[in-house]
Amino acid sequence: MTEIVKTIEKIAIEIYEAIKTKDTGKVNSQNKSGDVQVKLDVISDEIVEKYLLKVSSVKEIMSEEKEKPVLKSGGKYLVAYDPLDGSSLIDVDLSVGSIFGIYEGGYSGSEIKAAVYVVYGPRVEMVVARDVVELFRLNEKTNEFEFIKELKLKNKGKVLAPGGTQAKWFDFHKKMIDSLFKEGYRLRYSGGMVPDLHQILLKEGGLFSYPATIDKKEGKLRKLFEVFPFAYVYKKAGGGAIDGYKDLLSLDCKDYHETTPCFFGSEYEIKKVLETYKDKKL
Numbered sequence: 001m002t003e004i005v006k007t008i009e010k011i012a013i014e015i016y017e018a019i020k021t022k023d024t025g026k027v028n029s030q031n032k033s034g035d036v037q038v039k040l041d042v043i044s045d046e047i048v049e050k051y052l053l054k055v056s057s058v059k060e061i062m063s064e065e066k067e068k069p070v071l072k073s074g075g076k077y078l079v080a081y082d083p084l085d086g087s088s089l090i091d092v093d094l095s096v097g098s099i100f101g102i103y104e105g106g107y108s109g110s111e112i113k114a115a116v117y118v119v120y121g122p123r124v125e126m127v128v129a130r131d132v133v134e135l136f137r138l139n140e141k142t143n144e145f146e147f148i149k150e151l152k153l154k155n156k157g158k159v160l161a162p163g164g165t166q167a168k169w170f171d172f173h174k175k176m177i178d179s180l181f182k183e184g185y186r187l188r189y190s191g192g193m194v195p196d197l198h199q200i201l202l203k204e205g206g207l208f209s210y211p212a213t214i215d216k217k218e219g220k221l222r223k224l225f226e227v228f229p230f231a232y233v234y235k236k237a238g239g240g241a242i243d244g245y246k247d248l249l250s251l252d253c254k255d256y257h258e259t260t261p262c263f264f265g266s267e268y269e270i271k272k273v274l275e276t277y278k279d280k281k282l
């Protein structure tokens, strides 16, 4: 596992370099989820593949940008990753990220063994969740990631990151978000799940939601590359991660690119979501 985390550090440094220097334009293709790819999605995917396939403990890799996994010989870990999350924000110079889920045995919520994400913002930070959740920051003078602190969520936060197209929200979801704002929560939403979830984690609480909507009952965010890794991070930090009804890490995954509605937050807000959703049929 340490070998994988060390390799992600090298990957992060190389992707950050690409973000700073390469063209921000689109390519003429879509990935399996139907998203228009930008050149940096493809470049980042190639960087991750190049490094991870050299790691002896890795058995196979699977990416948001790939149709099926790439296998190698030896190793026991399956690494599923989103090489560049929030890539549509690149051209407006907002923060983006990379997300890695490290699985053993298969790709499901119960088989995730560790999660790592990197935020490329004004500074580059990496969060590693194993038994505990730890924050590291890139020192650009030495090119080393330095340990900053352990991260823990408090029982309740002050900010909300409510995703999804509001015109398509279910009424009960809208009422829940409105009532939280009425309690005094403030809006903090960039449209990149890495910086949005990073903010809530660093501010020690709040709620990020990407719900089921009238037109998309299965939500938008992908289980293997986005949802399970962040569910692992939030649960290890003492918070919760649910699909509205159940723990996200109790879900299986039938298709590599399967999506699910998702809520990540501290205990108080997650309880509110459970109370709101418990008798609602989508």
Ligand code: AHG
Pocket: 035, 064, 082, 084, 085, 086, 087, 088, 163, 164, 165, 191, 192, 193, 194, 210, 220
């Ligand atoms: P990606 O760039 O990897 O396709 O993912 C973007 C995700 C996530 O970062 C964000 O929370 C969500 O898409 C926003 O989606 P909408 O802009 O469609 O609401």
Ligand code: MN
Pocket: 082, 084, 085, 086, 226
């Ligand atoms: Mn993504």
Ligand code: MN
Pocket: 041, 064, 082, 083, 084, 085, 086, 087
């Ligand atoms: Mn992506």
